[in-house]
Amino acid sequence: AQTVTQSQPEMSVQEAETVTLSCTYDTSENNYYLFWYKQPPSRQMILVIRQEAYKQQNATENRFSVNFQKAAKSFSLKISDSQLGDTAMYFCAFMKLKFGSGTYKYIFGTGTRLKVLA
Amino acid sequence: KAGVTQTPRYLIKTRGQQVTLSCSPISGHRSVSWYQQTPGQGLQFLFEYFSETQRNKGNFPGRFSGRQFSNSRSEMNVSTLELGDSALYLCASSFPGQGLLETQYFGPGTRLLVL
Numbered sequence: 056a057q058t059v060t061q062s063q064p065e066m067s068v069q070e071a072e073t074v075t076l077s078c079t080y081d082t083s084e085n086n087y088y089l090f091w092y093k094q095p096p097s098r099q100m101i102l103v104i105r106q107e108a109y110k111q112q113n114a115t116e117n118r119f120s121v122n123f124q125k126a127a128k129s130f131s132l133k134i135s136d137s138q139l140g141d142t143a144m145y146f147c148a149f150m151k152l153k154f155g156s157g158t159y160k161y162i163f164g165t166g167t168r169l170k171v172l173a
Numbered sequence: 174k175a176g177v178t179q180t181p182r183y184l185i186k187t188r189g190q191q192v193t194l195s196c197s198p199i200s201g202h203r204s205v206s207w208y209q210q211t212p213g214q215g216l217q218f219l220f221e222y223f224s225e226t227q228r229n230k231g232n233f234p235g236r237f238s239g240r241q242f243s244n245s246r247s248e249m250n251v252s253t254l255e256l257g258d259s260a261l262y263l264c265a266s267s268f269p270g271q272g273l274l275e276t277q278y279f280g281p282g283t284r285l286l287v288l
Contacts, residue, residue: 102277160218162219
């Protein structure tokens with residue numbers, strides 16, 4: 056069975072600094088997708104960034120980038136120039152797609168609570 | 174496009190009662206998934222509906238059920254509520270396809286408190 060592990064329950068970073076959130080996963084699949092979601096306090100969960108496993112190039116979205124190490128099954132999120140609005144719970148998610156049947160399955164990590172300090 | 178909407182946003186029930194939560198997906202999205210989020214357990218997958226059929230199911234008791242209508246709106250029902258059912262229930266929708274088209278977009282959630 057697939058698992059997703061986020062080993063850092065809580066982290067803090069100074070405003071304008073860079074922080075990296077770690078995520079590891081376990082799977083025997085070769086085709087899958089990885090996501091980082093952000094859930095601000097009392098607010099909606101939103102997609103931050105996503106990565107196809109078959110792509111070697113790391114995904115980047117403005118200040119957010121990932122370090123995808125497929126062999127090591129690692130998918131860390133780097134936030135550059137941290138802003139107060141980045142304070143949130145961050146979830147790493149793994150999605151396995153079953154071609155043909157059209158079914159897929161999401162597995163989420165337990166989350167990392169990030170606090171950006173002024 | 175309007176995002177995923179969920180109603181009600183907050184709900185207080187007592188043990189033994191039943192509750193129905195509603196989710197309207199993003200226009201054009203036909204897949205709707207439900208999750209239970211608690212501080213101790215994180216996000217746990219309940220079930221997923223596509224074209225009015227349950228495609229995937231998590232490891233929850235039969236008290237948790239759902240359905241999807243022809244307009245892709247989905248409802249989740251919990252019968253005989255227990256204190257442990259207190260949680261944030263999240264709905265997520267996606268467009269049918271493959272790969273990143275299956276990216277899920279979440280609603281704001283319904284916070285259920287069981288007394």
